[in-house]
Amino acid sequence: MKDPRSLVGDAPGATPLDPDEAEGLLPSHVTTREQLNAWEQMNIAEADVWATSRRRRASAVVLSPEFAENLHRRMFNQTWLWAGTYRRSGKNIGLPANSVRVALRDRLADAGVWLAHAVFDVDEIAARLHHQLVVVHPWPNGNGRWARIMADSLLHAERRPRFSWGVGRTDARAAYLASLKAADRGNLGPLRSFVRS
Numbered sequence: 001m002k003d004p005r006s007l008v009g010d011a012p013g014a015t016p017l018d019p020d021e022a023e024g025l026l027p028s029h030v031t032t033r034e035q036l037n038a039w040e041q042m043n044i045a046e047a048d049v050w051a052t053s054r055r056r057r058a059s060a061v062v063l064s065p066e067f068a069e070n071l072h073r074r075m076f077n078q079t080w081l082w083a084g085t086y087r088r089s090g091k092n093i094g095l096p097a098n099s100v101r102v103a104l105r106d107r108l109a110d111a112g113v114w115l116a117h118a119v120f121d122v123d124e125i126a127a128r129l130h131h132q133l134v135v136v137h138p139w140p141n142g143n144g145r146w147a148r149i150m151a152d153s154l155l156h157a158e159r160r161p162r163f164s165w166g167v168g169r170t171d172a173r174a175a176y177l178a179s180l181k182a183a184d185r186g187n188l189g190p191l192r193s194f195v196r197s
Contacts, residue, residue: 024081040079044145047074051149052156059115059157062150063108063129065101071153072139072146080141087140094137107132111154122158126151127191131183144176151195163195 030036051071061067073084087097095103111129114120120128133147152162166172175197179190 026079026081036079040076040142043078044075044142044149047071048149048152050074051153052162056159057153057157059154060112062153062157063112063115065105065108067153068104068108068133068138068146068150071149072142075146075149076142082140085140086138089140091137093134094143095135100136100138103136104133104138107136115158122155122160123163123196124188124192126154126160126163127188127195129154130195131180131188131191134180135184164197166194166197169197 025036027039030039051074057067069084076083086100087094089097094100107129110132111125114125114128115122119125130147130151133150134144137143139146148163148165155162166175169175175190175194179194182188182190
């Protein structure tokens with residue numbers, strides 16, 4: 001089973017590309033969805049190494065809009081012209097496009113307060129952050145993958161092991177999406193379980 005950080009494409013829950021966003025594809029040799037997925041995954045792997053390298057960033061740095069933007073840019077800068085650029089169109093999920101920049105800043109600040117005041121344990125803060133970032137959905141595409149690495153980057157900053165994200169589960173994608181839907185209804189339990197399964 002693939003790591004859910006790489007489960008993309010036409011799977012249920014994947015964000016459809018608008019035609020104008022698809023025009024931003026950088027590698028001209030990519031002609032199929034399979035090639036695109038492989039190319040994106042290579043780009044994402046490089047960004048993941050950068051985000052969780054041995055040089056630990058302070059949690060406050062990870063929870064900054066600048067880090068969030070830079071991470072998305074690094075994840076897709078070899079694939080999409082719009083990497084690290086906030087979306088300008090509506091999606092089937094997420095907040096209205098004109099509110100994503102402020103909402104992202106607010107969600108990151110919330111996580112900083114939770115950490116500073118030990119409102120929740122670090123795993124729960126990272127899981128809550130992940131869910132809230134998915135709700136905001138700030139980018140044209142790659143939101144789930146980016147939000148998973150954001151959560152792992154926070155765990156890294158807090159000297160905690162990264163989440164497993166259901167690696168090895170045959171139902172990883174379905175369980176992941178179901179846990180996000182439960183979190184949408186206020187039940188974080190399934191997501192808390194999934195991230196360490």
